[in-house]
Amino acid sequence: MKTRKIYLNLLAIIAAVVITSCSSSxxxxxxxxxxxxxQISKVVVMPLFDKLEYMKPFxxxxxxxxxxxxxxxVGSLDFLNPNVKYPIADIKRKCDSLGADAxxxxxxxxxxxxxxxxxxxxxxxxxxxxxxxxxxxxxxxxxxxFYGDGFYGGSTVTxxxxxxxxSVVSLKASVFTKASKDALWTADIQVVDPNYVDQAAATIAxxxxxxxxxxxxxx
Numbered sequence: 001m002k003t004r005k006i007y008l009n010l011l012a013i014i015a016a017v018v019i020t021s022c023s024s025s026x027x028x029x030x031x032x033x034x035x036x037x038x039q040i041s042k043v044v045v046m047p048l049f050d051k052l053e054y055m056k057p058f059x060x061x062x063x064x065x066x067x068x069x070x071x072x073x074v075g076s077l078d079f080l081n082p083n084v085k086y087p088i089a090d091i092k093r094k095c096d097s098l099g100a101d102a103x104x105x106x107x108x109x110x111x112x113x114x115x116x117x118x119x120x121x122x123x124x125x126x127x128x129x130x131x132x133x134x135x136x137x138x139x140x141x142x143x144x145x146f147y148g149d150g151f152y153g154g155s156t157v158t159x160x161x162x163x164x165x166x167s168v169v170s171l172k173a174s175v176f177t178k179a180s181k182d183a184l185w186t187a188d189i190q191v192v193d194p195n196y197v198d199q200a201a202a203t204i205a206x207x208x209x210x211x212x213x214x215x216x217x218x219x
Contacts, residue, residue: 025191025192025193026189026190026191026192026200026203026204026207027189027190027192028187028188028189028190028204028207028208028211029187029188030185030186030187030188030211030215031185031186031187032184032185032215032217033180033182033183033184033185035180036177036179036180036182036184037179038101038102038177038178038179038180038184038217039216039217039218039219040071040101040102040175040177040212040217040218040219041071041072041101041218041219042071042072042073042074042098042099042100042101042102043066043071043072043073043074043100043101043102043103043104043175044073044074044075044076044095044098044100044102044103044104045059045062045063045066045073045074045075045076045104045106046059046075046076046103046104046105046106047059047062047076047105047106048105048106048107048108049106049108050108052082054197055077055082056077057196057197057198057201058106058197058198058200058201059075059076059077059201060075060198060201061197061198061199061201061202061205062075062104062201062202062204062205062208063075064202065202065205065206065209066205066209069209071209071218074098074100079094079098080094091103101177101178102175102176102177102184103175103176103177104173104174104175104208105173105174105175105176106171106172106173107171107172107173107174108169108170108171109170109171109172110169110170111167111168111169111170112167112168112170113165113166113167113168114165114166114168115163115164115165115166116163116164116166117162117163117164118162118163118164166192166193167192167193167194168190168191168192168193169190169191169194169200170188170189170190171188171189171190171191171204172186172187172188172189173186173187173189173204173208174186174187175217184217185211185212185215185217187208187211189204189207191203191204
C-alpha cells in the first residue's frame with residue numbers, strides 16, 4: 001500500500017507539470033530610451049483593442065498586478081468612455097489630473113496560426129517495472145504475477161494521430177511620459193495559445209514590471 005501511495009503521488013506530480021507546461025507562454029523583447037531618464041510612479045494602463053470584451057479584462061488584470069506590487073496604476077476605462085474618440089490633448093489632461101506620470105499603451109499587431117500533425121505512437125506502459133527500470137522493483141511480485149497486466153503490470157498505450165493548431169498573439173507595448181514626445185520604453189510581446197485574456201494579461205504584467213525594475217524605471 002505504501003508503494004502504491006508513492007506511485008500515485010508521482011502521477012499527481014507529473015500531471016501538475018503537464019498542466020503547467022500546457023498553459024500559455026509569454027515572450028517579450030524590450031527597449032529602453034537611453035536619452036530619457038524618467039521614472040514611473042503612477043501609470044495609466046491603456047489597451048487599444050477593437051473589442052471591449054478583450055480590453056476590459058486585459059486592462060483590469062495588468063492594473064491589478066501593478067497595484068499588488070506597490071506601483072500605483074489606473075485603467076483607462078475607469079475615467080474614459082470607450083465609445084468616445086478623445087483628442088490626445090484631452091487624454092493627457094485627464095491623466096495629469098489623476099497624478100499619472102506615464103501612460104502604458106498596448107496595440108494589437110495580429111495573430112499567427114500554424115498547424116502541426118502529432119503522429120500516432122504506440123508504446124508499452126510498464127507499470128512499476130518500467131518506471132523503476134528493473135532491479136528489485138522490475139520483476140517478481142511487483143513486476144507481474146499478482147497484479148497481472150492491469151494498472152501495475154503494464155498496458156499498451158496509443159497516443160497522437162491528430163492535428164494541433166498553435167496561435168501566437170502579437171502586441172506592442174509603449175510607455176510615454178511628459179518628458180519626451182518619444183517613447184520611454186517599448187516592447188514586442190508574443191503570447192502563445194492564450195486561453196484567457198485576464199491570465200495572459202497578468203503574465204504580461206509580471207514580465208513588464210520585472211523589466212521596468214531591471215531598467216530602473218520605477219521610482
